[in-house]
Amino acid sequence: MTDTPDRGFPESEFADRTAKAQTAMAGAGLAGLLLTTEAEVRYFSGFHTLFWQSPTRPWFLFVPASGKPVAIIPEIGADLMRRTWVDDIRTWSAPAPRDDGIGLLTDLLAPFARSGAAIGLMKGHETHLRMPLADFERLSAALPGLRMADATDLVRGLRIVKSDAEIAKIRHICGIGSRSFAEVPEVARAGMPLEEVFRAFRRAALALGADDVPYLVGGADRGGYHDVISPPSRRPLAKGDVLMLDTGATWDGYFCDFDRNWAIGTADDASRRAYDVLWRATEAGIAAARPGATCRDLFHRMQTVISELDAAGGDVGRLGHGLGMQLTEWPSHAAWDETVIEENMVLTIEPSLSYGDGRIMVHEENIVVRAGGAELLTERAAPDLPVI
Numbered sequence: 001m002t003d004t005p006d007r008g009f010p011e012s013e014f015a016d017r018t019a020k021a022q023t024a025m026a027g028a029g030l031a032g033l034l035l036t037t038e039a040e041v042r043y044f045s046g047f048h049t050l051f052w053q054s055p056t057r058p059w060f061l062f063v064p065a066s067g068k069p070v071a072i073i074p075e076i077g078a079d080l081m082r083r084t085w086v087d088d089i090r091t092w093s094a095p096a097p098r099d100d101g102i103g104l105l106t107d108l109l110a111p112f113a114r115s116g117a118a119i120g121l122m123k124g125h126e127t128h129l130r131m132p133l134a135d136f137e138r139l140s141a142a143l144p145g146l147r148m149a150d151a152t153d154l155v156r157g158l159r160i161v162k163s164d165a166e167i168a169k170i171r172h173i174c175g176i177g178s179r180s181f182a183e184v185p186e187v188a189r190a191g192m193p194l195e196e197v198f199r200a201f202r203r204a205a206l207a208l209g210a211d212d213v214p215y216l217v218g219g220a221d222r223g224g225y226h227d228v229i230s231p232p233s234r235r236p237l238a239k240g241d242v243l244m245l246d247t248g249a250t251w252d253g254y255f256c257d258f259d260r261n262w263a264i265g266t267a268d269d270a271s272r273r274a275y276d277v278l279w280r281a282t283e284a285g286i287a288a289a290r291p292g293a294t295c296r297d298l299f300h301r302m303q304t305v306i307s308e309l310d311a312a313g314g315d316v317g318r319l320g321h322g323l324g325m326q327l328t329e330w331p332s333h334a335a336w337d338e339t340v341i342e343e344n345m346v347l348t349i350e351p352s353l354s355y356g357d358g359r360i361m362v363h364e365e366n367i368v369v370r371a372g373g374a375e376l377l378t379e380r381a382a383p384d385l386p387v388i
Helices: 011-028 038-045 075-081 102-114 133-142 152-159 164-182 194-207 269-288 295-306
Strands: 032-035 060-064 070-074 088-092 118-121 147-150 212-222 241-251 258-263 329-332 346-349 352-355 359-362 365-370 373-376
Touching: 011 032, 011 038, 011 060, 011 152, 032 038, 032 102, 032 152, 038 060, 038 152, 060 102, 070 075, 070 102, 075 088, 088 102, 102 133, 152 329, 164 194, 164 241, 164 258, 164 346, 164 365, 194 212, 194 241, 241 359, 258 359, 269 295, 269 346, 269 352, 269 359, 269 365, 269 373
Parallel strands: 032 118, 070 088, 118 147
Antiparallel strands: 032 060, 060 070, 212 241, 241 258, 346 365, 352 359, 365 373
16 A cells, blocks of 8 residues: 555646746736636645535635636635635625626626736636626626637646656555555455446445545446446346446545446456457557557557447547546547647546447446556456456
C-alpha cells in the first residue's frame, strides 16, 4: 500500500494554475474568466464542498487577467472560502431569487463592459452554465458592452494535463478501488441479490479509505449482462452469470473509474472469448497511449482488436476518456477526437463489445501517460475471466 498523499494542495499549486490561465488569456485577448461550475471553481480556488449537490444556490469565481481570483458566493460558503488562497470574497444572503449574486457580478464586470473587453465562459462540449438562464440573460443585458467568448479550450488545455500532486491523489483512489475489487470474490456468491453486492462493495471501499462511492454501476445475468447503467435489482446471482461492477470512488475530490468482470460458478465459452478479446484490446489501448499519439489513434487500435468478435468494433461512441476531478473528463477516445496525448494526462482505457444474444462486456483500466508510455494506476485485471 502506498503512502497516503496530503489532502488539499499548497497555495503554489493554485498560483501556478492561475498563472498558466492568465498566460493563455493574454494570448486569447481575454480580460478574465467567469467560472460557474464545481470543478472549475475548485480547480482555481481549492473550494471543496459537497454543498454543490444542492441546486438552490449559484456560485461564481472570476479569474482576472492579472492578480488572484475573486469569489462571488453565497454567504453560507464564506467561511470555507476564506480557508482557500482567495482573498477577495464577495457574498450575498442566498437564496435570493430577485438577485442571486447578479448585482455583485454586474458591479465586478461593469468596468470590463465599459471598455468593451472580452471575458471567457465555458460554452463548449461537456460544460454547462449552472445558473438560471434568466439570471444569465439579466447579467448580459446589464453589461451590453461586454463580450463573452468561449473559454472551453483554454480551461480544457489546463485541466487535461495533471500535476504530480493530482496524479498522487488519483493513484491513491485507484489503489483503494483495486483493493475493493479484490474483496469481491470473498463476498459475492450465488444466491446473493445484486443490490447486496453493490452495498458490500461500497462498504469495502469506504472501509479501505475511500471518501465516497458516488458512482457504482454494473450488471449480472445468465451468460453476460445487457446494460451497465441500470440500478441494481434484487435478482439473486446464479451459476453461469457474468457479473460486472464499475466504480467511480473518490478521495479528496479525485476519482478512479474502472470495472471488473467475474463469472459466477462457471463461465461459458462465449464470455471467456469476449473477455479475452477485451483484455487484449485494453493492452492495445495501453500500448498506444504515448505522447504524440491522438485519442483517435487509441480508439482505432482498440477497435481493431474488438472487431475480431464484434463487427461493429464496439463503437458505443468512445472507448475511454479523461479522468480526474470528475468521473469523466476531456478528452474522448473516439474516431472524432484528434486530441494529442501529452505527458501527465490521466486516462481511462475502456473497450467494450457486443456478443451472443444481446450481451455486452466492458473492460476498463486507469493510466497516467509518461514520457515513455502508459503507467497503470489500477492493478491490472486477470488475463482470464475470473470465476467466483
